[in-house]
């Protein structure tokens with residue numbers, strides 16, 4: 038029998054699914070509800086010193102949709118609006134009501150040693166399980182010299198990690214930004230400064246679009262916008278890449294985040310090195326109840342694969358990552374077309390024609406591949422709406 042239980046840095050997770058620091062963890066009542074529905078833990082919406090000004094813009098979201106499906110959000114929302122005392126009271130309440138759930142305090146402060154250490158010392162005395170340092174919020178905060186302004190500089194990231202580690206009595210995770218040219222550099226800097234674990238990724242800096250009548254970019258705040266943070270299923274490939282790159286260079290525990298909307302997404306994150314995962318946008322769009330299907334699907338998968346628990350899956354994909362020069366260039370695959378499934382839409386013909394190789398054509402009502410022209414690139418099978426093309 039497989040189990041969903043796992044341990045990271047001595048913290049027991051009843052399942053590897055946590056809520057990420059975001060609107061779903063902005064209120065104590067919401068976290069209470071999420072815990073009752075089965076989430077393994079929560080990273081609180083980022084807590085700051087009470088005197089840090091937090092004035093929100095309206096509106097603060099724009100959405101990338103395909104049909105009615107939300108593929109991604111851009112947000113320009115700031116951090117928690119609860120006071121430090123409200124969080125302390127909330128943590129106490131949650132610990133009493135949900136003793137086995139993991140509670141992680143996400144924190145951020147100005148780049149002043151006393152400010153960071155004061156916040157950490159305050160929460161040392163609460164019953165949280167760990168800290169997560171938010172060095173990665175891409176909007177609003179960088180203008181104040183914090184958030185991503187910290188996480189894009191290895192030296193500042195290391196310095197603050199050091200300050201926190203001097204006083205922290207709980208494990209310290211550092212939440213990294215994907216908006217850097219080399220995430221490994223930042224990960225290694227905070228690891229050397231004493232971070233116990235890493236969280237990746239925060240949102241991807243973005244502009245969702247531009248209104249072509251008014252030329253006002255989105256999200257539109259009375260005619261203006263600012264660069265925001267992109268999240269949701271569209272960012273999963275970026276998150277997976279970041280986690281895998283970090284795992285290639287570090288053995289620290291990783292909390293994987295970014296575009297997780299199914300148990301399969303979570304499993305993929307673990308296969309490239311995540312210990313447990315965090316979810317935000319999927320919960321905002323479809324509600325806390327998504328945890329039921331995530332837990333069931335993941336447990337069934339672990340059992341099907343003969344894994345005892347999430348840790349058996351961890352890093353399983355890592356041996357399959359290599360440099361491009363080490364990829365096998367001798368073998369070529371070719372498209373095999375299932376004529377019954379094919380609806381002759383000719384999307385494969387067009388993409389092959391316009392993308393260099395011109396290897397496919399419609400002959401007497403059938404798609405035919407010319408092996409002499411085919412480069413085995415697989416674009417035809419990627420584009421086929423009926424999954425009628427297999428590369429073999």
Ligand SMILES: Cc1cc2nc3c(=O)[nH]c(=O)nc-3n(C[C@H](O)[C@H](O)[C@H](O)COP(=O)(O)O)c2cc1C
Pocket residue numbers: 057058059060082083110112114115116117143171174212238239240267268269270272294295296297315316317318319
């Ligand atoms: C509206 C919104 C607010 C967020 N606020 C925070 C925050 O306060 N602190 C933080 O570390 N991350 C914050 N995030 C980032 C999420 O924790 C997460 O890293 C990101 O959304 C990617 O995960 P997802 O694709 O599952 O949404 C926020 C994300 C969204 C969409």
